[in-house]
Amino acid sequence: MIExxxxxxxxxxxxxxxxxNWDNHANIEKELPPMTAATDKPIxxxxxxxxxxxxxxxxxxxxxxxxxxxxxxxxxTGRDHNGGTFVSWLAGAGIKPGVAHGESDEWxxxxxxxxxxxxxxxxxxxxxxxxxxxxxxxxHNGAKPPPDRRAWRGDWQSPGVTHGPRLSVMGPVRDPPGxxxxxxxxxxxxxxxxxxxxRAPLAxxxxxxxxxxxPCSNRRRRSRGEDN
Amino acid sequence: MPGQRVEAATSVxxxxxxxxxxxxxxxxxxxxVSSAYPHMATCxxxxxxxxxMASKTxxxxxxxxxxxxxxxxxxFPCMGAWISYALGSLNSNLPTFVVLPDxxxxxxxxxxxxxxxxxxxxHQGTIIKPSAPNPISxxxxxxxxxYITKDSERDGLALLNKLNRRHLEQWPGDSRLDARIASYELxxxxxxxxxxxxxxxxxxxxxxxxxxxTRNQRKTSGAVACSRAG
Numbered sequence: 351m352i353e354x355x356x357x358x359x360x361x362x363x364x365x366x367x368x369x370x371n372w373d374n375h376a377n378i379e380k381e382l383p384p385m386t387a388a389t390d391k392p393i394x395x396x397x398x399x400x401x402x403x404x405x406x407x408x409x410x411x412x413x414x415x416x417x418x419x420x421x422x423x424x425x426x427t428g429r430d431h432n433g434g435t436f437v438s439w440l441a442g443a444g445i446k447p448g449v450a451h452g453e454s455d456e457w458x459x460x461x462x463x464x465x466x467x468x469x470x471x472x473x474x475x476x477x478x479x480x481x482x483x484x485x486x487x488x489x490h491n492g493a494k495p496p497p498d499r500r501a502w503r504g505d506w507q508s509p510g511v512t513h514g515p516r517l518s519v520m521g522p523v524r525d526p527p528g529x530x531x532x533x534x535x536x537x538x539x540x541x542x543x544x545x546x547x548x549r550a551p552l553a554x555x556x557x558x559x560x561x562x563x564x565p566c567s568n569r570r571r572r573s574r575g576e577d578n
Numbered sequence: 579m580p581g582q583r584v585e586a587a588t589s590v591x592x593x594x595x596x597x598x599x600x601x602x603x604x605x606x607x608x609x610x611v612s613s614a615y616p617h618m619a620t621c622x623x624x625x626x627x628x629x630x631m632a633s634k635t636x637x638x639x640x641x642x643x644x645x646x647x648x649x650x651x652x653x654f655p656c657m658g659a660w661i662s663y664a665l666g667s668l669n670s671n672l673p674t675f676v677v678l679p680d681x682x683x684x685x686x687x688x689x690x691x692x693x694x695x696x697x698x699x700x701h702q703g704t705i706i707k708p709s710a711p712n713p714i715s716x717x718x719x720x721x722x723x724x725y726i727t728k729d730s731e732r733d734g735l736a737l738l739n740k741l742n743r744r745h746l747e748q749w750p751g752d753s754r755l756d757a758r759i760a761s762y763e764l765x766x767x768x769x770x771x772x773x774x775x776x777x778x779x780x781x782x783x784x785x786x787x788x789x790x791x792t793r794n795q796r797k798t799s800g801a802v803a804c805s806r807a808g
Contacts, residue, residue: 401624434636468644476660
């Protein structure tokens with residue numbers, strides 16, 4: 351599908367419910383290996399295959415989860431949910447390989463250094479796609495743009511940055527004349543014209559611009575019958 | 579944690595528990611990887627790890643919405659929907675945003691994780707189940723419906739399109755019907771393109787073997803996980 355130009359492929363591992371997933375409350379030693387075994391070789395194979403076909407150059411692969419597990423036990427051998435810290439990884443276009451960003455405390459209980467929320471990950475993914483995430487932001491009640499409270503708390507690596515990647519895992523931006531590689535998480539976009547990203551990549555029959563997209567403005571557009 | 583209050587989402591915290599898996603350093607970067615990931619361990623030099631991700635909640639539903647949409651509550655577009663909306667399609671014969679769920683079932687929040695929220699419904703994820711007898715639901719008539727011929731199907735779709743468009747004239751601005759019409763049109767194209775895209779027989783044995791899950795060789799020859807449920 352990636353080869354044929356599907357932009358975004360999201361693959362899920364694990365079902366909702368008490369079994370057959372990564373939600374190992376009862377017995378980590380028994381419940382986790384089937385999940386890793388079902389994904390370990392396929393992921394390694396995918397990365398190697400993308401690489402050998404040259405697709406990893408403009409395909410971003412992201413592995414993530416909604417939260418991690420606690421350093422202490424639940425029952426005797428399970429672990430409970432932990433929103434405090436967990437690990438994600440990225441690979442492919444625009445990503446610096448073999449690096450790490452951030453650290454948890456020594457217990458793996460809470461993120462300490464370089465803590466990143468999904469906002470930071472999403473902003474980084476959008477940046478790699480050539481999208482300025484600030485243009486998708488609708489600020490509630492006139493809240494000021496960054497640097498804001500989060501920046502002062504030290505969550506960001508670069509508090510002064512107003513948009514762009516929020517995580518220090520970006521490789522050097524490759525910029526061949528007239529084009530920027532624009533890669534997505536878990537899927538891909540092809541190269542598109544660099545400067546006017548929100549115009550060039552849209553389908554030929556689609557004249558919308560993304561700059562106005564927000565819940566409020568969209569609702570307003572819809573009420574004026576401008577949607578679609 | 580000395581002096582700090584320790585709580586868990588669904589249980590009373592037990593003792594600190596060591597990992598039951600052995601960790602070793604791998605690659606030039608020296609990344610520590612557990613024995614549960616022997617193949618991934620060979621790829622660490624290609625990966626960038628985010629070692630300090632955090633969520634605003636430790637409850638599955640809201641946390642999954644947050645991971646996919648950036649919001650704790652339902653009703654917002656997920657990443658794939660935003661990308662479809664922002665960047666459009668590269669191949670009009672295939673959906674822009676495809677979701678491959680675990681063959682065992684949907685994650686927490688079910689299809690809510692693939693929602694287009696307030697964006698036009700055409701941007702929601704198209705669900706494909708590669709290992710199911712019918713990877714894309716309702717794309718082809720069931721085998722039992724022998725009375726459906728190519729001609730009758732084409733006539734039926736033309737009539738449906740006519741009725742839908744007449745209905746749309748009465749209800750302008752409702753993206754759900756637009757999405758349904760677009761979905762039927764895409765389905766017609768998919769009838770031609772999907773079998774080829776989903777056919778793995780053209781892949782070499784080396785490619786198939788490189789991705790075959792050690793858990794179940796038969797079922798997962800093409801699938802790779804990118805989002806964990808739970």
